[in-house]
Amino acid sequence: MLQRRGRTLGVSLGMVGATALVAGASSAALAEFKPQKPIEFVVMAGKGGGADKAARLMQSVIAKEKFAPVPVVPVNKPGGSGAEALVYLKGKKGDNHTIMFTLNSFYTTPLRQKGLGVDVTSFTPVMRMAEDTFCLWVNSDRKDINSVDDFVKAAKAKGKKWIMAGTGKASEDNLLTDFLNKAYGLEMKYVPYKGGGKVAKELAGNNADSTVNNPSEQLGFFEAGKTKPLACFTDERIGLFKDAPTFKEIGKDFVYYMQRTVVGAPGMSDDAKAYYKDLFTKVFNSPDWQTYRKKKALQGDALSGEDLMAYWKKERDVHESMLKKMGEIK
Amino acid sequence: MMEIFGLLGQGFTVALQPFNLTLIILGCAVGLFIGAMPGLGSVNGVAILLPLTFLVPPEGAIIFLAAIYYGAMYGGAVSSIMLGIPGASTAVATTFDGRPMAKQGMADKALTTAALASFVGGTISVLLFTFFAPPLAHVALTFGAPEEFALMMLAFATFVGLGGDDLAKTIFSICIGLVLAAVGLDIMSGEPRLIFGNITGFMHGINFLVLAIGIYGIGEMLWTVEENAKAGGKSMLSEATLTWARTKTNIREFLGTWKITTMGSVLGYFVGILPAAGATPGSLMAYGVGKQMSKTPEKFGKGAMEGVAAPEAANNAASTGSMLPMLTLGIPGSPTTAILLGGMVIWGLEPGPALFESHPDFVWGLIASLYAANLFAVILNILFIPAFIWVLKLPFTILAPIILTLCLVGGYAPTKDMHDVWLMLLFGIVGYLMRKLDYPVAPAVLAIVLGPLAEPAMRQSLLISSGDPMIFFTRTYSGPIMVVAIILLFLPALMPLFRRLSGKKASKAEGGAS
């Protein structure tokens, strides 16, 4: 009784109405599809987190520049590391008014929770808006640590007492911690917290020894001189932290990004697909989004359609092998 | 010190520009209404209106949102008092005495007290904020998981005396709240927990509002339906009259609570500063300490004016306090400030330790606007009291279905999931039966708020210390807090002894110590 049911009848009636109206008002619009009601923008994370902030920025840009005639309404569905959001979107098959903003739990959650029956390739690719990066951070009070070598030495000396703070178990931060432990023969203890902002604060307050935060999460503390990046998991050095090498440069070929991607409900009509691609291209090119990307040291170009789908397939396989190595899945 | 006055003066020139002043008044009014809706609190208000702020400059935007935040904090008390439904977790403690007062025909008195106490709390906290921001920011930064857990223990300890007479049922109520709080995801192991066979609706956990609206909204309505039937359809939801003479008496009586109001303000402010604590534990602690300080603690829970003043002063003070870590550290002290932080990012500001130097106009403009917002919120609130009283005079059989409508919207809105509406109905019916059989329900509601904060903090601490519980006692801040919490927990048992030894003194010292 408590379980949600798809609204097939309502949706199909809605589509009939939609097509009728569009046919009646076939203006010289870019795409044939035009939203008929508020667009639901599901966010795979809780209020106030990094993904939520970015989603609300996009919502604001769309509202300010009047890119869409109807409001875009963010709905947070953080449950079960995104499982709730994925199942919800799966149930919206054929819906042209539901889109979702995702992170890397888009790959890891269906892999870890096979029972959900979610196949991410069944979703409609809309647009990758950015890729967030990760760096290894320590508190600036640690005058003895200025490079990854210093870090390895200090962490080895403390063994299991070395605290690595991160967001959630089996999350991106956990994957990176496991990588560091394996690559350098460390035994750092991973302590999960709720949200990247909290993690950043634990480091700045000296309650953790190191973190693998996104630059955006540590930026405030970094600018105040409270924390410092040692190295980044990127292909090239990040402009903001010129002094921090990439792990590639220092001999550990490990590059890891977090996608910030807009996804559509499965089976979205082609017209709607084109409409959302156009909408988010406008958002991507807007000065506000570009400034945000620069400020937050975000990378990754806009990617859509088949290219985005190919990217998903590649990333899913990468995550599958990483989770297997961690022993999280078989 | 002079420097601060100079900066504050500059801030006022920003805040008092006609355009910004209009935003403050508008924000307070909108916030007041959103806050007064059961189920909608400052979080919703700020989140919903965030996109609008893109149209004005950053100073105007933050001023508008802060005014909404303030307005909603005032408004939260309205729903607690008039309907007995806390619109947000911060207003739970206000129902304890605000609701009984309204039922005794003193809704006007309770509303006036809430508004004035909020004003005092807001003003004291802004003053504290103005003069002691940076040193406190440092303390807040060093607060880690052990300190958070100690603080939660303190919050529990201060309201442990709030249960009913039946100890077994009080324990049951606390525990069921804590267990319901555990539903969803176990963040420490990343495993889903208590989702009862993959029901997706349980994955996001049980929102505090679902339980609160269920118990206080639907449960209370069923209760009132029965009372109404007993009275032959004549009874009102709350009885109230409003005259100038009464208002004067109300204000005079409020001034008599100055000690407790001041205590609530200061306590609320300091608890609010601590990251992750926010206004809810602050208001609960203020209520608990207020009861200890009061000359008539036996009146608490039965309609004591002090029982409204203490938590209302505290929750407004805490909402100011929670802006401190937001501005100085870039970390939110409450869900609402998390959204505000998001807003600052959208406006192109970098919240964090450098903000005070890099954008003084913004920071001081905000601080100055808090003084103004406080003033306008209290004026608007008092002006609207006659309207609130008028609503209460509607016949119960018209008011009841409208309130139930608001309950349905309030239960649905936070998660947009009908599952939560069903759950709310279930909690409402069970809560009604529990009330009929003398189970206290308030402890369950409080436990579901504090549980999700306490459990991870405890387990993170133990993980850091490799399972050694001494970590709670050996650290600079968590040690003393923990000791005070433990003393308070056992105080009810020791109290008769203390009383015999030194009369009222023991309880007063205790109130001051925390």
Add this chain to the structure above:
Amino acid sequence: MFAGIREMTVRMAELLLALTFAALSAYLMIKSAELPIGWIPDEGPGGGAWPFWLSAVMLGSCIWVLVNWVLRIGPVANNDGPLFEAGMFAPVFLVAAALTICIGLIEGIGVGGFGGIGFYGALPLFLAFYLKVMGNHSWMTTILTAVLVPVVTFLFFEIMLKITLPKGMTDPLFIPVYAFFYGL
């Protein structure tokens, strides 16, 4: 069955509720035990420990209530009066039932492919029922309230605050309404 509830004594209700809660506690303990409930060395309590042991305390307090019941300790356990005074059961039951039906109508309950008549379909029915049957108001007041409340709700929540409420199969009916407000 209704007669049974209507004539139940407080003492009987106390027993039934305590037994239900005891069963619930036991069930929660079993469910919590799906995750480790013990002390993991070097890590502290496992993922199921918090809910498991608290459910155990719940079960303990239920047993305590039951002991009080058997020994007739406390006012509730000694109250042989009726749970509902004469004529009190019907109104409470009607309101609870009306609310349940109203919620069920919003999105359906997953039976027979019924997608629900949405918030704005179910709400007027509930309001009309309440005002006419429970309140005995005039048809004028009833219809006015049943129409005005949903309209105001729509304007305030959907248009002003952008909180969309479920519409079930009435969804297409709102397309012209949105078209009007957003000038589509």
